[in-house]
Amino acid sequence: MNPIHVTLRRGMITVTILADMESRVGVFRLLIAGMLVLIVGGVATTAWGLRRAATRAEPGPGPTPGAAAPGSPSASPAPPPFAGWSDPAGVGRPYGTKVQGLLTFRGNPTRTYYGQGPVPRTTPVARWQFPRSGGLCSMSSDKGETREWCGTGWTGQPAVFERDGRTWVVFGAYDRAIHFLDAATGERILPDFKTGDIIKGSVTVDPDGFPLVYSGSRDGFYRVIATDRAAPAELWKLAADAVKPTMWNDDWDGSGLIIDDYxxxxxxxxxFHIVKLNRGYGADGKVTVAPKLVFNTPGWDDQLLKDAGDSNVSIENSVAVFRDTVYFANSGGLVQGWDLSGLRDGKAPVRTLRFWTGDDTDASIVVDADGFLYVGSEYEKGNARSRDVGQMLKLDPSKPDNPVVWAVKDTGQKPGGVWGTPAxxxxxxxYDTAGGDVLGLDRASGAVRWRFHLAGGETWQSPVIIDDTLFMGDCTGVMHAYDVADTHAEPRPLWEYKIGGCIEATPAVWKGSLYFGTRAGAVHALAAG
Structure with a gap:
């Protein structure tokens, strides 16, 4: 019998000689086995590559900010799951996989997810207004002044998410209540949840699928609210005076993050507070929590009080987390990073970054996939530090002694600078400025590529960009859409929609619709026409 040589290579099978029938049968069997090996191997390799690509590419709005091109799937084995607090591969992506939606202010732990398209590229139509008549208004006191507050404001971005075949829109407003609406109709899904004062910040929806909403109020409490009952129910609340020492006031503007039950x-x-939630379900199937405050630290230090010259050191932005570090700033201009890596083992967080901007820094810190921080600061005090440092900064936290990569100044007027969170x-x-300018900066150099101006004076809204489309509202009550496909060119106007009332709150964009409130008193839904 002549010998039979069969060679298997990637994508190829070579048979050298076929002899008698018995040999042929053996070869055919070998051929089939070899083909199966190649097919299974190819499918596994392709799936690995797709998974790797999925972790590095931003859906909808384009590539993940700062992400490098994926490597060859055959070059190395699949990386192990990320064991830290916030995976760098999640920059620009949704807040986990268990709940579809925009679940917290700016969407995820690095504050870099803006929603999901498609988006209206032509003038939209009004889908609904809530409430249909009247306004979301109440009286509230601030700095000794009592006045009527209406609608929603800074930051005020609604949460939009999908549950049981329905899309929810949830937000707090100046009528002292949290509202739970059907995204299609604007009708209530649950009764309003009342608090003792206005709600300025954005709610957070539990990213792990528990029917929980987290929100603060000017009444002094940050709450955990269950939504699996006939009416929303408060399960727990943290008082602003539960820790010592405190400064400034008892409001809660920040949109909390929930990571690994914290x-x-x-x-x-x-x-700054860290609470172990201990979420679960009771014998009746209803969600439960048993929270415990496990860490808190003042957002100020003695040096800041000396440098700033006052006690306005409140934390009004929403904390951001990248890898094992949480970042936040305060109204005294102190930017901080705290290492969380030992928290699960009972070790207290350690401060790793301290940087002073010189002025009120209420915009949330944004973190890119390389770990750089984008920090917007106001220009109110007009001190030497604020003039020297600038109002839009890129920081490198790996160089805590000299973290400034670049900075852009906005010192032409007071109040000026940056109030909205950059995108x-x-x-x-x-980013946008208090004076109404909107700027696009080269992320590597900080060079200004383009700038345009919005009418209506102050602009506090945070820009939203999805599917090459930038959405910005102004204080005359107009929502604008611009084409930003060419990042080097000034954005091209696509449409304007007049709502009325200063659009101070950040819009939520989800599958063809925009949801946002105005200071005129209502929340609106616009959809593609």
Missing amino acids: LLEGGENSQ LYRDIAV
Whole structure:
């Protein structure tokens, strides 16, 4: 019998000689086995590559900010699961996989997810207004002044998410209540949840699928609210005076983060808090929590009080987490990073970054996939430090002694500077100023690529960019859409929609619709026409 040589290579099978029938049968069997090996191997390799690509590419708005091109699937084995607090591969992506939606202010732990398209590229139509008549208004006191507050404001971005075949829109407002609406109709899914004062910040929806909403109020409490009952129910609340010492006031503007059963939240009591939630379900199937405050620290230090010259050191932004570090700033201009890596083992967080901007820094810190921080600061005090440092900064936390990569100044007027949280899109950072300018910066150099102006004076809204489309509202009550496909060119106007009332709150964009409130008193849904 002549010998039979069969060679298997990637994508190829070579048979050298076929002899008698018995040999042929053996070869055919070998051929089939070899083909199966190649097919299974190819499918596994392709799946690995797709998974790797999925972790490095941003859906909808374009590539993940700062992400490098994926490597060859055959070059190395699949990386192990990320064991830290916030995976760098999640930059620009949704807040986990268990709940579809925009679940917290700016969408995820690095504050870099803006929603999901498609988006209206032509003038939209009004889908609904809530309430249909009247306004979301109440009386509230601030700095000794009592006045009527209406609608929603800074930051005020609604949460939009899908549950049981329905899309929910949840937000707090100046009528002292949290509202739970059907995204299609604007009708209530649950009764309103009342608090003792206005709600300025954005709610957070539990990213792990527990029917829980987290929200603060100017009444002094940050709450955990269950939504699996006939009416929303308060399960727990953290008082602003539960920790000592405190400064400034008892409001809660920040949108909390929930990571691995921990709640991370800063307050206008000027303290940063970490709460172990101990979420679960009771015998009746209803969600439960048993929270325990496991860490808190003042957001200020003696040096800041000396440098700033006052006690306005409240934490009004929403904390951000990248890898094992949580970042936040305060109204005294102190930017901080705290290492969380030992928290699960009972070790207290350690401060790893301290940087002073010189002025009120209420915009949330944004972190890109390389770990750089984008920090917007106001220009109110007009001190030497604020003039020297600038109002839009890129910081490198790996160089805590000299972290400034670049800075752009906005010192032409007081109050000026940056109030809204910047957005990252491809190779640019986009932000707006209190004076109404909107700028696109080269993320590598900080060079201004383009700038345009919005009418209506102050602009506090945070820009939203999805599917090459930038959404910005102004204080005359107009929502604008711009094409930013060419990041080097000034954005091209696509449409304007007149709502009325200053659009101060950040819009939520989800599958063809925009949801946002105005200071005129209502929340609106616009959809593609």
